[in-house]
Amino acid sequence: MKIAILSGTSGLVGMQLLHQLMKSSYYDFILSVGRRKLALKHEKLVQIEGDLFSLSSWDWEEKVRAESFGGAYNGFIDAIKAKSAEIHAFSSLGTTIKVAGSKEKFYAIDHDLVIGFAAWAKKLGASRFLYVSAMGADATSSIFYNKVKGETEEDLKAFQFTFLGLFRPSLLLGNRSEFRFGEQVASIIMKPLVWLKLAKNIRPIYDYQVAKAMVKTALSTTSNPFEIITSGQMQDLSQ
Template identity: 70%
Template sequence: MKIALISGASGLVGKEILHHLFKSEDYDYVLSIGRRKLAIKQQKLVQIEGDMAKIANWDWEEKVASQSLSGEYFSLIESLKEKTAEVHAFSSLGTTINQAGSKEKFFAIDHDLVIGFGKWAKTLGASKFLYVSASGADAKSSIFYSQTKGKTEEDLKTIGFEYVGLFRPSLLLGNRNEFRLGEQVASIVMKPLIWLKLFKNIRPIYDYQVAKAMVKTALAQKPNSVEIISSGEMQDLTK
C-alpha cells in the first residue's frame, strides 16, 4: 500500500498536489492534514483536522476510525500502525508576513507547523518528505522570508527521512484565493519570460508544474539523499 500525507492542501500548490495524487494510480490513500476540512470528496481522500500546533498529541487513529463507520479504513489504519505501507509526505504549508500579522506568527506557520508535520509524518513511517520552499531560501539570509524558508529546510534534514526534496519555485502563477498586488505586478512584468522561454530559474512557474514535479519525484526511485530542485528543473520535469 502506498499512502500520501499532505499539509497545506487548501493553498495554491496544495490543491494541485491533491489533483495529481488523485490522478496517480500509485497512491491508494491521500491523507489531508489541516486545521479544517476541505470541501472536497474523493474516493482516495481521508481528511484529518485539528490544531496543527498540537499535532504530536493527535489521536490520528481515532480521527480516521471515526470516519470509517463500515470499516473501510481498517486496512489503512493497520498499514500505518504496523509500518507496512510506503508513506510519502508533501508540505505546501505557508503564508505571508502580511497574512500572518507578524514575523513571529509567520515563523510559527512557515517553520514550526511544517517541522511539526514532518516529525509527525516520520512517526507514521514516512520515508520521503517533499517540501515547497522558495527560490533564495537561505538560513543565513538577511531577508526574513528567505531566512525562514532556509531554516525550515535545514531542520527538515535532521528529522531522518530517507529522502528530502526541497522544491524552490520562483514566482508562482495560478488562481489564488486572495489578491496579492506585488505578485500580480511581478507576474505581468515577468510573464514574457515564459513566452520567450528565457531564464528558467527566475521566470514564473505555474502551480501545476510544481505539483506535478513533486509527485513525479516522490514516485521515482531515489537514493538516501537531500535534493534541491530548482524552478528550472521543475519545468524540465513536467515537459
C-alpha cells in the same frame, strides 16, 4: 499499501498536489491534514482536521475511524500501525508576513508547523518528505523570508528521511484564494519570460508544474538522501 500524507492542501500548490495525487495510480490513499476539511470527496481521500500546532497530540486513529463509514479505512489504519505501508509526506504549508500579521506568526507557520508536520509524518513511518520552499531560501540570508525558508530546510535535514526533496519555485502563478498585490504586479512584468521560454530558473512557474514535479520526484528512484529542485528543473519534470 502506498500512502501520501499532505499538509497545506487548501493552498495554491496544495490543491494541485492533491489533484495530482488523486490522479496517480501509485497511491492507495491520501491523508490530508489541515485546520479544516475541503468540500471534496474522493475514494482515496481521507481528511482529518484540527489545530496543527497540537498535531503531535492528535489521536489520528480516532479521527480517521470517525470518517471510516462501514470500516472503509480499517486497512489503511492497520497498515500505518503495523509500519507496513510505504508513506510519502508532502508539505506546501506557507503564508506571508502580511497575512500572518507579524514576523513571529509567520515563523510559527512557515517553520514551526512544517517541522511539526515532518516530525509527525516521520513518527507515522514516512520515508520520503517533499517540501515547497522558495527560490531564495538561505539560512544565512539577511532577508527574513528567505532566512526562515532556509532554516526550515536545514531543520528538515535533521529528520534523516530516506529522501528529502526541497522544491524552490520562483514566482508562483495560479488562482490564489487571497489577493497579493506585489505578486500580481511581478507576474504581469515577468509573464513574458514564460511566453518566450526565457530565464527558466527565474521566470514564473505555474502551481500545477510544481505539483507535477513533486509527485514525479516522489516516485523516482534515487540514492541521494536529499535534493534541491530548482524552478527550472520543476518545469522540465512537469513536461
